[in-house]
Amino acid sequence: MDTFLLSHESVIRVLVFFSILAAMAAAELVIPCRRLVAPKALRWFNNLTLTALNTVLLRLLFPTLAIGMAAIAAERGWGLFNLVALPSWLEVLAAAMALDLAIYLQHVLFHKVPVLWRLHRMHHADLDIDVTTGARFHPIEIVLSMLIKLAVVTVLGAPPLAVLIFELLLNGVAMFNHGNIALPTAVDRLLRLAVVTPDMHRVHHSAIRRETDSNYGFNLPWWDRLFGTYRDQPELGHQGMTIGVAAYQQPVRQSLWWMLILPFRRS
Secondary structure, three states: OHHHHHHHHHHHHHHHHHHHHHHHHHHHHHOEOOOOOOOHHHHHHHHHHHHHHHHHHHHHHOOOOHHHHHHHHHHHOOOHHHOOOOOHHHHHHHHHHHHHHHHHHHHHHHHHOHHHHHHHHHHHOOOOOOHHHHHOOOHHHHHHHHHHHHHHHHHHOOOHHHHHHHHHHHHHHHHHHOOOEOOOHHHHHHHOOOOOOHHHHHHHOEOOHHHHOOOOOOOOOHHHHHHOOOOOOOOOHHHHOOEOOOOOOOHHHHOHHHHHHHHHOOO
16 A cells, blocks of 8 residues: 555645635635735736745655655664554554644744744735635745655655545645635534634734734644634624735735745835
């Protein structure tokens, strides 16, 4: 199974990414939540070009990505899950949850440490929030995130299957919860018991900083409730709230070049 996953990882990722992207793009046309304030074509071009750039960068810089590191750890007996005997299903479930907790803590770190926030604020500087925002991250942040992920996978000794499932969920759910879609309140309430919903995560993209510093979860909503960072709704409502970073509300400041140099500009 591990050999199969390693051999077909890229194909699986591409199929899942474009399938969810297409599904969410269609849903945004049918049941949009908010009217967009910036030109959609330009935003999509910039955000998706950045995604392609980040993908190429990771492939060039890292001889092995997270699932490859998991296979190496399993082969050499590194990490917690390679030192304890658990049923395979429980090992995969526990490892995937541990990885999700690590991503939550990393997200908090990128908000609280000023030099890391300079990188992460590019994600938040999008004037709208839609499916492409879920893949809009600065290349330096992507590299740092991969280094953290490789370290966590090694320490945990997470099984390759758990890593693949987690990463597919992370990418898929990130596109879902950044989606500009309007879900019925009852459906949202039910879903956010198990997964971060668009309404829950949209609060995190508010221009009001105390709302930005809440709802850090990507996959599971439980960590925010457990650590006291959960906020149910934005103060001004989903239609009245302003998306983005307060200092960067000018549409002209949304070019790909501006996005890349943003961490090096004054706050």
